[in-house]
Amino acid sequence: MSIKMLIRLMLRFKVKNMKIAIVVCRPKRRICTAVSVVILVLAVSLISACSNLNKAGIIVAGSTSVQPYAEVLAEEYMILHPDAVIDIQGGGSSAGIMAAQSGTSDLGMSSRILKDDEKSLWYVEIARDGLAVIMNPANPILNLTLDQISDIYSAKISDWSQVGGTKAKIHIITREDGSGTRDAFVNLVMGESNITPRAIVQDSNGAVRQLVADDPNAIGYISLGLVDDTVKALQLDGVAATRDNVMNGSYGLSRPFLFVALAEPTGQTKQFLDFVLSPEGQQILINEGLISPSEGTGK
Amino acid sequence: MKINKEKISGIVFLLIALSALSVLALITIFIFIKGVPIITKVGFFNFVFGMVWDPSHGAYGIFPMIIGSVSVTLGAAILGVPVAISCSIFLAEYAPAALSNIVRPAIQLLAAIPSVVYGFWGLLFVVPAIRNYLGGPGLSILAGSIILAIMILPTIISISEVSLLALPRQYKEGAYALGLTQWQTIRSVLLPAAKSGIVAAIILGIGRAIGETMAVIMVLGNAVAIPQSILDPARTLTTNIGIEMGYASGEHQQALFATGIVLLVIVMILNAFAQYVTRRK
Amino acid sequence: MKVSSRTAQRIAKILIWASALLVIVILLAIVIFILIKGVPEISWQFLTEIPRNMGRDGGISSTIVGTLLVTAVAVIIATPFGVGTAFYLTEYTREGKVTRIIRFSAESLSGIPSIVYGLFGFIFFVMYLKLGWSILSGGLTLAVMILPTIIRTSEEAIRTVSYQYREVSFSLGGTKWQTITRAVFPSAIRGIAVGVILGIGRCVAETAAVILTAGSALRMPGSIFSPTRTMAEHFYILAREGISMEKAYGTAALLIILIFIINVVANTLVNRFVAKGR
Numbered sequence: 121m122s123i124k125m126l127i128r129l130m131l132r133f134k135v136k137n138m139k140i141a142i143v144v145c146r147p148k149r150r151i152c153t154a155v156s157v158v159i160l161v162l163a164v165s166l167i168s169a170c171s172n173l174n175k176a177g178i179i180v181a182g183s184t185s186v187q188p189y190a191e192v193l194a195e196e197y198m199i200l201h202p203d204a205v206i207d208i209q210g211g212g213s214s215a216g217i218m219a220a221q222s223g224t225s226d227l228g229m230s231s232r233i234l235k236d237d238e239k240s241l242w243y244v245e246i247a248r249d250g251l252a253v254i255m256n257p258a259n260p261i262l263n264l265t266l267d268q269i270s271d272i273y274s275a276k277i278s279d280w281s282q283v284g285g286t287k288a289k290i291h292i293i294t295r296e297d298g299s300g301t302r303d304a305f306v307n308l309v310m311g312e313s314n315i316t317p318r319a320i321v322q323d324s325n326g327a328v329r330q331l332v333a334d335d336p337n338a339i340g341y342i343s344l345g346l347v348d349d350t351v352k353a354l355q356l357d358g359v360a361a362t363r364d365n366v367m368n369g370s371y372g373l374s375r376p377f378l379f380v381a382l383a384e385p386t387g388q389t390k391q392f393l394d395f396v397l398s399p400e401g402q403q404i405l406i407n408e409g410l411i412s413p414s415e416g417t418g419k
Numbered sequence: 420m421k422i423n424k425e426k427i428s429g430i431v432f433l434l435i436a437l438s439a440l441s442v443l444a445l446i447t448i449f450i451f452i453k454g455v456p457i458i459t460k461v462g463f464f465n466f467v468f469g470m471v472w473d474p475s476h477g478a479y480g481i482f483p484m485i486i487g488s489v490s491v492t493l494g495a496a497i498l499g500v501p502v503a504i505s506c507s508i509f510l511a512e513y514a515p516a517a518l519s520n521i522v523r524p525a526i527q528l529l530a531a532i533p534s535v536v537y538g539f540w541g542l543l544f545v546v547p548a549i550r551n552y553l554g555g556p557g558l559s560i561l562a563g564s565i566i567l568a569i570m571i572l573p574t575i576i577s578i579s580e581v582s583l584l585a586l587p588r589q590y591k592e593g594a595y596a597l598g599l600t601q602w603q604t605i606r607s608v609l610l611p612a613a614k615s616g617i618v619a620a621i622i623l624g625i626g627r628a629i630g631e632t633m634a635v636i637m638v639l640g641n642a643v644a645i646p647q648s649i650l651d652p653a654r655t656l657t658t659n660i661g662i663e664m665g666y667a668s669g670e671h672q673q674a675l676f677a678t679g680i681v682l683l684v685i686v687m688i689l690n691a692f693a694q695y696v697t698r699r700k
Numbered sequence: 701m702k703v704s705s706r707t708a709q710r711i712a713k714i715l716i717w718a719s720a721l722l723v724i725v726i727l728l729a730i731v732i733f734i735l736i737k738g739v740p741e742i743s744w745q746f747l748t749e750i751p752r753n754m755g756r757d758g759g760i761s762s763t764i765v766g767t768l769l770v771t772a773v774a775v776i777i778a779t780p781f782g783v784g785t786a787f788y789l790t791e792y793t794r795e796g797k798v799t800r801i802i803r804f805s806a807e808s809l810s811g812i813p814s815i816v817y818g819l820f821g822f823i824f825f826v827m828y829l830k831l832g833w834s835i836l837s838g839g840l841t842l843a844v845m846i847l848p849t850i851i852r853t854s855e856e857a858i859r860t861v862s863y864q865y866r867e868v869s870f871s872l873g874g875t876k877w878q879t880i881t882r883a884v885f886p887s888a889i890r891g892i893a894v895g896v897i898l899g900i901g902r903c904v905a906e907t908a909a910v911i912l913t914a915g916s917a918l919r920m921p922g923s924i925f926s927p928t929r930t931m932a933e934h935f936y937i938l939a940r941e942g943i944s945m946e947k948a949y950g951t952a953a954l955l956i957i958l959i960f961i962i963n964v965v966a967n968t969l970v971n972r973f974v975a976k977g978r
Contacts, residue, residue, distance in 0.1 A: 184941075191918060208916070219827075224826065296641075314473070324940045326939075346942070435781055438781065439847060506719045524963055526727075532905065540730050585861075632908050
């Protein structure tokens with residue numbers, strides 16, 4: 121029965137008291153009760169979930185580059201220690217460092233070296249990650265010098281034909297301004313020059329890789345461990361981008377993966393850290409394509 | 420007794436409204452407190468009209484991002500609004516009940532597709548298409564406009580449709596009685612009558628377009644230089660925040676909050692304009 | 701150029717039907733693509749196991765639970781406050797400067813990018829209120845995010861309820877409270893429901909704000925104080941980092957199916973119990 125009809129009826133029969141009319145409107149009452157019951161049930165279940173206190177565990181937060189590796193480590197650790205609880209959190213290197221500083225997280229993950237105002241934090245290097253400069257497989261160029269790459273990224277060179285390729289505009293891809301990966305690239309490759317503002321910016325290694333894989337004219341840089349057969353890693357001054365070359369130092373582009381904390385970790389956090397730095401933990405990282413600080417000369 | 424219940428319900432509503440509104444006020448204040456220091460430090464005009472955004476060298480000019488936001492949103496509006504309003508007219512006036520019961524949930528389904536899925540789909544189909552047929556890297560203002568236009572369709576359609584349906588039947592009946600055709604009725608009677616709702620819908624849609632982050636990050640290219648054409652990559656105010664927020668600290672973070680302030684001001688100007696238009700009925 | 705009203709009528713009809721067709725085609729292009737790629741991934745194992753090995757193996761059960769809980773918290777908090785505020789603005793206050801300012805602010809705030817809400821939530825709920833990365837932080841942040849939208853659309857829906865209803869109700873001796881609950885609310889409920897459903901959709905689809913507040917932990921959340929990862933987040937992380945495209949499509953497909961079910965349920969509720977007569 122619609123409200124309008126109801127009102128018309130009431131006007132016709134001159135019903136003064138709306139209460140009677142409302143009683144006729146029973147279905148609506150039932151709906152109200154049904155809806156409020158549902159809400160009540162949901163609220164009660166939420167509150168009971170409240171009372172179930174979170175098991176004390178440790179929180180590791182920060183760099184999205186380090187995150188997948190930390191997750192694998194945590195998974196393995198929780199299998200070995202079933203009542204341990206470790207939560208891995210993204211948010212970015214700076215967010216992770218901030219969280220560690222404020223105590224929101226027990227450990228912070230960083231894919232860059234600490235800045236001056238962060239130096240008061242305790243940190244340890246858990247792995248080294250090579251940096252590969254990648255191109256589309258269809259691109260005939262195999263090798264570039266560091267200077268050429270720097271000139272490409274600063275837009276002094278803008279066409280592939282200037283470095284031995286076909287005539288086409290170079291599509292430069294870089295990481296975002298605060299990325300640890302970008303910081304490493306800028307420090308190691310760019311030197312004094314700046315990356316051109318016309319460069320395309322992407323927010324993750326995978327995104328850069330996918331773009332380069334799709335665009336024959338693109339160039340980018342990603343974690344060495346993430347290079348697969350959809351893209352081609354350039355040789356730098358004749359040195360191939362391989363794990364071994366990073367380890368023996370002939371391939372110069374690499375950056376550290378750090379765990380940071382307010383102070384040297386104790387208790388559960390220390391146990392997890394010990395696992396990460398142990399041979400088993402390091403082997404897991406090596407399997408994933410990273411380099412252990414215990415191998416080779418590193419940098 | 421009745422008066423008491425009246426008063427109580429009045430007070431209850433007042434409390435609800437006050438708490439909701441104070442939370443909203445809290446956010447505004449928060450953004451301002453975080454963002455104003457950097458604007459005063461860099462200088463308002465240098466910030467808003469500065470051509471260079473380079474936080475690692477202390478340059479905080481957001482003009483390229485303003486251009487990016489404006490062009491992408493404009494493109495989305497040009498592509499999306501006509502289609503959306505036509506579709507809402509379709510649902511309100513032309514569609515038989517059976518068809519509208521299919522189309523309406525379909526539109527709400529569009530509304531609920533996560534923006535990241537839109538962005539990803541755009542990256543897989545729209546970007547390569549632009550790169551192969553129109554040139555450039557494909558990541559461009561055009562790609563962003565197309566994706567945003569699709570994303571704001573459901574918002575505009577749903578609310579416009581509700582506005583059209585809420586019109587009293589007499590408007591239509593009167594128009595038909597005067598001999599107007601269906602289209603004439605819609606054009607000269609119903610649309611103007613529903614104008615406030617439709618404009619509200621468009622503003623809400625544009626607001627969503629301006630505020631969209633994830634999908635745009637994926638298809639726009641995010642270059643910090645001022646775009647020269649719709650095939651160039653660009654960066655909007657929102658994607659600027661989105662890309663760098665997780666990594667930013669100190670002054671850089673303040674600058675991003677300041678970008679948020681600018682966004683808020685832009686949206687406020689938009690809304691003021693909308694209210695001006697609707698009040699002139 | 702004088703076009704006869706008949707021709708105009710015909711052209712208009714064609715264009716309008718065409719626009720509806722365009723919308724359907726776009727929807728199908730996106731949805732069918734995702735479903736074709738993703739549905740084969742969905743299995744009992746996919747739904748009940750938690751992600752392993754960065755998400756390459758296992759299922760997505762923890763993300764499903766996470767999504768549901770975060771959305772539930774957000775909607776349960778935001779809807780009463782939003783609708784109540786809308787009622788207050790339209791029924792209890794006179795149209796004046798204050799209500800216009802409030803309406804204006806609500807509209808403006810719905811335009812702020814979700815990432816800014818995410819950052820606010822991170823600094824306020826996660827760190828300042830020490831709620832940590834949790835479902836509660838995420839839900840509260842999303843509640844604040846959808847609040848302006850719910851206020852605005854509810855208010856619009858309530859305002860368009862014909863003035864006649866209110867007049868008659870009052871003349872019959874109904875109090876303000878009775879008028880609101882029994883005459884205005886049932887008529888406006890359709891518009892309000894649309895706003896709330898759009899809000900739910902926004903919550904489930906949200907990524908940026910949730911990463912910074914609810915976290916991105918992969919294990920099954922133990923309570924609303926646990927961190928969690930929502931399906932939208934999971935899809936984004938899997939797809940962008942290139943960890944597992946198959947699982948990514950599966951997650952996206954499941955997400956879309958879930959949201960579709962929510963919409964259908966909400967729609968039938970609104971249609972069945974609300975007066976259709978106009």
